[in-house]
Amino acid sequence: MGAVKTKRMPRAVREQQMLDAAVRIFGQRGYMAASMDDIAELAGVSKPLVYLYLNSKDDLFLAVIRREAAALTEAVRTAVRLDQPADRRLWDGLLAFFTHTARHPDAWSVLHLHARTHGEPFAAEVTAMRAEIVTFVTRLIAVAAREAHRNPDLADHEVAGLAEALVGAAESLAAWANTGDGVGARQAAATLMNFAWAGLGSLMAGRAWSPPAP
Amino acid sequence: MGAVKTKRMPRAVREQQMLDAAVRIFGQRGYMAASMDDIAELAGVSKPLVYLYLNSKDDLFLAVIRREAAALTEAVRTAVRLDQPADRRLWDGLLAFFTHTARHPDAWSVLHLHARTHGEPFAAEVTAMRAEIVTFVTRLIAVAAREAHRNPDLADHEVAGLAEALVGAAESLAAWANTGDGVGARQAAATLMNFAWAGLGSLMAGRAWSPPAP
Amino acid sequence: MGAVKTKRMPRAVREQQMLDAAVRIFGQRGYMAASMDDIAELAGVSKPLVYLYLNSKDDLFLAVIRREAAALTEAVRTAVRLDQPADRRLWDGLLAFFTHTARHPDAWSVLHLHARTHGEPFAAEVTAMRAEIVTFVTRLIAVAAREAHRNPDLADHEVAGLAEALVGAAESLAAWANTGDGVGARQAAATLMNFAWAGLGSLMAGRAWSPPAP
Amino acid sequence: MGAVKTKRMPRAVREQQMLDAAVRIFGQRGYMAASMDDIAELAGVSKPLVYLYLNSKDDLFLAVIRREAAALTEAVRTAVRLDQPADRRLWDGLLAFFTHTARHPDAWSVLHLHARTHGEPFAAEVTAMRAEIVTFVTRLIAVAAREAHRNPDLADHEVAGLAEALVGAAESLAAWANTGDGVGARQAAATLMNFAWAGLGSLMAGRAWSPPAP
DNA sequence: AATGAATGAGTTTTCATTCAT
DNA sequence: GATGAATGAAAACTCATTCAT
Numbered sequence: 001m002g003a004v005k006t007k008r009m010p011r012a013v014r015e016q017q018m019l020d021a022a023v024r025i026f027g028q029r030g031y032m033a034a035s036m037d038d039i040a041e042l043a044g045v046s047k048p049l050v051y052l053y054l055n056s057k058d059d060l061f062l063a064v065i066r067r068e069a070a071a072l073t074e075a076v077r078t079a080v081r082l083d084q085p086a087d088r089r090l091w092d093g094l095l096a097f098f099t100h101t102a103r104h105p106d107a108w109s110v111l112h113l114h115a116r117t118h119g120e121p122f123a124a125e126v127t128a129m130r131a132e133i134v135t136f137v138t139r140l141i142a143v144a145a146r147e148a149h150r151n152p153d154l155a156d157h158e159v160a161g162l163a164e165a166l167v168g169a170a171e172s173l174a175a176w177a178n179t180g181d182g183v184g185a186r187q188a189a190a191t192l193m194n195f196a197w198a199g200l201g202s203l204m205a206g207r208a209w210s211p212p213a214p
Numbered sequence: 215m216g217a218v219k220t221k222r223m224p225r226a227v228r229e230q231q232m233l234d235a236a237v238r239i240f241g242q243r244g245y246m247a248a249s250m251d252d253i254a255e256l257a258g259v260s261k262p263l264v265y266l267y268l269n270s271k272d273d274l275f276l277a278v279i280r281r282e283a284a285a286l287t288e289a290v291r292t293a294v295r296l297d298q299p300a301d302r303r304l305w306d307g308l309l310a311f312f313t314h315t316a317r318h319p320d321a322w323s324v325l326h327l328h329a330r331t332h333g334e335p336f337a338a339e340v341t342a343m344r345a346e347i348v349t350f351v352t353r354l355i356a357v358a359a360r361e362a363h364r365n366p367d368l369a370d371h372e373v374a375g376l377a378e379a380l381v382g383a384a385e386s387l388a389a390w391a392n393t394g395d396g397v398g399a400r401q402a403a404a405t406l407m408n409f410a411w412a413g414l415g416s417l418m419a420g421r422a423w424s425p426p427a428p
Numbered sequence: 429m430g431a432v433k434t435k436r437m438p439r440a441v442r443e444q445q446m447l448d449a450a451v452r453i454f455g456q457r458g459y460m461a462a463s464m465d466d467i468a469e470l471a472g473v474s475k476p477l478v479y480l481y482l483n484s485k486d487d488l489f490l491a492v493i494r495r496e497a498a499a500l501t502e503a504v505r506t507a508v509r510l511d512q513p514a515d516r517r518l519w520d521g522l523l524a525f526f527t528h529t530a531r532h533p534d535a536w537s538v539l540h541l542h543a544r545t546h547g548e549p550f551a552a553e554v555t556a557m558r559a560e561i562v563t564f565v566t567r568l569i570a571v572a573a574r575e576a577h578r579n580p581d582l583a584d585h586e587v588a589g590l591a592e593a594l595v596g597a598a599e600s601l602a603a604w605a606n607t608g609d610g611v612g613a614r615q616a617a618a619t620l621m622n623f624a625w626a627g628l629g630s631l632m633a634g635r636a637w638s639p640p641a642p
Numbered sequence: 643m644g645a646v647k648t649k650r651m652p653r654a655v656r657e658q659q660m661l662d663a664a665v666r667i668f669g670q671r672g673y674m675a676a677s678m679d680d681i682a683e684l685a686g687v688s689k690p691l692v693y694l695y696l697n698s699k700d701d702l703f704l705a706v707i708r709r710e711a712a713a714l715t716e717a718v719r720t721a722v723r724l725d726q727p728a729d730r731r732l733w734d735g736l737l738a739f740f741t742h743t744a745r746h747p748d749a750w751s752v753l754h755l756h757a758r759t760h761g762e763p764f765a766a767e768v769t770a771m772r773a774e775i776v777t778f779v780t781r782l783i784a785v786a787a788r789e790a791h792r793n794p795d796l797a798d799h800e801v802a803g804l805a806e807a808l809v810g811a812a813e814s815l816a817a818w819a820n821t822g823d824g825v826g827a828r829q830a831a832a833t834l835m836n837f838a839w840a841g842l843g844s845l846m847a848g849r850a851w852s853p854p855a856p
Numbered sequence: 857a858a859t860g861a862a863t864g865a866g867t868t869t870t871c872a873t874t875c876a877t
Numbered sequence: 878g879a880t881g882a883a884t885g886a887a888a889a890c891t892c893a894t895t896c897a898t
Contacts, residue, residue, distance in 0.1 A: 008857060030331055032246030036893060046859045048895080057893065091425060113331050117244050161405040168386025169379045176378070186425065191375055193423045198416035199409055209407045211305060211400065222876075222882060250868065260884045265869065439878080458759060460674030464872060474880045476874080485872065519853060541759050545672050589833040596814025597807045604806070614853065621851045623807055626844035627837055637835040639733060639828065650861060650897070678889065688863045693890065 015053050018043045022064045027106025031061055031118045065115050068107040069129040075100040086144035094192055098185035101174040138163040162199045229267050232257045236278045241320025245275055245332045279329050282321040283343040289314040300358035308406055312399035315388040326385055352377040359414055376413045443481050446471045450492045455534025459489055459546045493543050496535040497557040503528040514572035522620055526613035529602040566591040573628055590627045657695050660685045664706045669748025672756045673703055707757050710749040711771040717742040728786035736834055740827035743816040750816055780805040787842055804841045
């Protein structure tokens with residue numbers, strides 16, 4: 001299953017092989033349960049080489065997180081075209097997100113589950129990625145609100161709340177979308193688009209639900 | 215912080231102390247990184263006693279999951295009073311959920327992060343709890359729809375979709391509600407109530423967003 | 429399986445129950461693999477009581493060895509009647525030996541396997557029992573030689589050699605006799621009687637095989 | 643006494659050192675009482691290396707049994723020269739057996755005591771070795787009977803009985819031969835040769851001892 | 857560019873044994 | 878006469894990490 005054992009590859013290539021192996025092992029077993037032995041074996045190299053190129057288990061984990069976080073944001077970014085209306089941009093982004101996470105489940109495991117589970121140098125990396133996405137979504141919603149309803153005066157924190165909930169739901173639904181029984185990326189994206197639009201509509205209509213006194 | 219080292223306690227008491235300690239250690243470090251040594255020390259007992267009462271690390275983890283899952287569902291259940299209108303019941307449930315997770319962050323970590331991350335005997339327990347909550351929310355929403363809009367003919371799967379997204383968002387937001395900078399349980403609950411009400415409104419109005427052709 | 433849990437037995441009775449349990453556990457698992465927990469449970473008492481009556485694992489093991497060694501030699505001794513001719517006495521002794529070991533396989537395991545396997549306070553006890561039996565057999569053979577062949581001038585060390593080999597073979601054959609497929613005590617005893625008689629015959633006839641020069 | 647701590651040996655060499663150490667520790671203490679720590683220390687390496695090369699305590703024990711069983715049968719096999727008469731061959735085999743067991747008492751302990759005491763994967767290995775030796779002896783005796791007495795019509799099962807008892811006695815006498823007080827391999831072998839010859843003689847003469855009615 | 861050899865420190869788990877009642 | 882509560886010490890096994898080549 002591991003990369004074919006080819007000798008004397010240039011460093012850059014070997015490093016990617018190691019990261020590939022690490023994504024799989026970390027994603028499937030988690031940080032603690034993953035062993036450097038297994039990663040080296042799956043990568044088709046000896047353990048000292050892994051250490052030579054990637055220094056330590058922590059550094060390797062961090063490298064994996066960074067590579068996969070970049071890949072995910074990149075996938076979303078390139079899916080969104082500026083010349084499209086805001087709702088279409090949000091749709092394209094969501095679809096790209098669910099498609100990417102479905103195609104790279106181990107990477108998504110690492111980012112969503114294991115990196116956050118494992119304390120500080122790592123969680124921060126994912127938090128940054130998440131913040132980037134939340135900001136992106138927040139802006140899209142604001143723009144969409146203006147385009148669709150010609151009503152620009154939504155309170156920032158209300159939009160932010162919607163974005164936060166939307167992203168949170170998306171994260172939760174990524175797993176659900178992958179269950180294999182016909183859910184899939186498109187359906188997950190459609191579900192979320194409807195919620196986004198519904199949330200937006202009620203926000204603009206002032207139909208908010210008001211909590212009872214404490 | 216560890217329990218005061220008191221000698222010769224009855225078994226039932228000691229067991230709870232051990233579970234308390236285990237929740238903290240498991241919640242903060244995860245299953246793999248948690249060591250039985252640390253749990254025993256925090257509980258103020260020797261390791262053999264932990265094994266005598268709780269058998270193994272796996273059994274201990276399971277006991278923790280069960281106790282905390284029961285506590286969480288219990289907290290939600292007792293917060294909801296049957297003599298209230300459905301929207302109030304949903305609000306009370308959400309508030310109880312966010313309050314409980316905020317008050318027991320380690321327990322929430324165990325349930326939401328670590329138990330699901332750690333494979334089969336454990337994940338199933340949480341899945342069961344989640345299913346119970348999703349069912350509960352689904353019913354509430356259906357009732358609320360009838361009460362508020364006198365329109366009983368919403369498709370079941372649409373309501374279920376709303377409930378699923380709502381619970382998913384709630385799970386993600388539990389962490390966000392705890393960030394300490396003024397978010398809090400009430401605000402998280404309010405955000406989600408609006409989400410729910412908006413979704414309900416657009417669902418009933420048939421204002422769904424339709425995805426572009428693939 | 430263990431003794432029925434009856435309360436407040438006189439000490440002597442309880443002690444025998446403990447020894448009974450210990451024989452089974454030691455015999456089936458060996459000294460090291462046997463746990464005081466298991467013995468106490470099988471005996472139907474609490475562990476502290478075992479310690480109160482028998483002091484320590486070592487002492488318990490020793491007590492078992494002594495009781496069972498005594499039982500075995502006693503069985504052989506009472507089977508042999510002084511008013512019989514020597515060959516009959518040897519036969520009766522062998523038969524008693526094989527019958528007893530077949531009826532008490534755990535006890536025989538303890539004596540033959542585990543006690544010898546486990547170093548000094550224990551091995552000595554069995555060595556003593558064995559010496560007693562070898563002496564007994566040696567005398568019988570000498571007497572039998574005189575009776576049967578009227579030739580008293582056999583070298584002591586030759587008779588001793590025969591006895592040693594005979595007892596050794598008996599020990600080896602005790603296991604073989606218990607294989608269940610029709611071997612049984614009588615057949616083992618018969619096989620050995622023949623060897624004893626054959627050895628005796630050749631000894632007396634001077635038909636010894638002489639080894640080549642080293 | 644432990645192997646001198648030399649660094650960076652090729653794997654094959656280290657493995658033999660580990661097996662050497664294991665033979666000593668297992669032989670003197672038995673399987674359960676032997677600790678991997680002690681074996682590693684005696685071998686002059688760290689415990690992880692023992693596990694790296696030999697996997698587990700069970701595997702190590704099995705490797706020891708196999709190596710020593712092979713060594714013992716090999717010693718007997720090479721001692722026996724086909725151009726010799728059968729009685730000489732039997733003598734040479736017995737002598738080799740007692741010499742080898744005397745020279746490698748720990749190995750003999752492992753094979754005779756501990757391996758058989760310790761249940762199934764292990765006992766089978768020794769049973770196989772024993773069967774090989776019994777067959778070998780059976781054949782030798784049959785040939786010897788023909789050569790020495792020109793009487794080929796001995797019942798197979800009688801010869802087999804003689805062989806069985808002979809090997810059983812040999813096993814028991816291996817310990818006795820090592821007591822140091824002048825017994826030694828030659829004397830043990832001589833005793834058994836006489837036994838064999840006597841048995842053979844009485845077998846051929848039909849001088850069996852007949853047991854009394856039950 | 858790459859690896860076979862090696863280990864310190866830690867993990868879960870078990871056990872004989874005692875104390876207080 | 879009897880036990881529930883408790884532990885020190887050690888066992889098997891694993892792992893991230895380095896050294897010498």
